[in-house]
Amino acid sequence: GAVVSQHPSWVICKSGTSVKIECRSLDFQATTMFWYRQFPKQSLMLMATSNEGSKATYEQGVEKDKFLINHASLTLSTLTVTSAHPEDSSFYICSAREGQDTEAFFGQGTRLTVV
């Protein structure tokens, strides 16, 4: 299957700082990328959907000023958690799809711990 690379795989940051997570499609052009959050033993919670060159569409309850998403190219999307707080600690996962009717491939996930 296609490869989606997410970096970093884990990060620890101090409360109040910002953290950037990168999601890259390595062998295909991702017209759409998704960002999810996952709590322990729970399923994926969609945070936002982004199409290359467009502003991200955020799900209800997700603060767009706190979770900044940039999808500047067909192979790269970034999620920046701004002014992180301990309650932002979670597992963040991106996924990408090439076309509207194609399957989505996931990155390895990023475990964020805010101390």
Added chain:
Amino acid sequence: QKEVEQDPGPLSVPEGAIVSLNCTYSNSAFQYFMWYRQYSRKGPELLMYTYSSGNKEDGRFTAQVDKSSKYISLFIRDSQPSDSATYLCAMSNTGNQFYFGTGTSLTVIP
């Protein structure tokens, strides 16, 4: 009613058993159906991708879609300890949104 229902388990089987994982859904517009495997602290890995009704086989894995019953299944033959993971079903229509089940935790006991 949730869009997708999936029994969270946990499901525990002996090595070599046939495993059956299932999801039901309510939206008849769904056309694309996926099964993902997720190991602890890792991103989901796509196992099977099917369009519309029917069966699809890949090695020890078989995916079945019954659109008339709004029911999808994943069968794992000759289960191995390395199959121990959480299995997520997902589905979508022609739009941009995926709907995931809550995941079924599977343990294959050697």
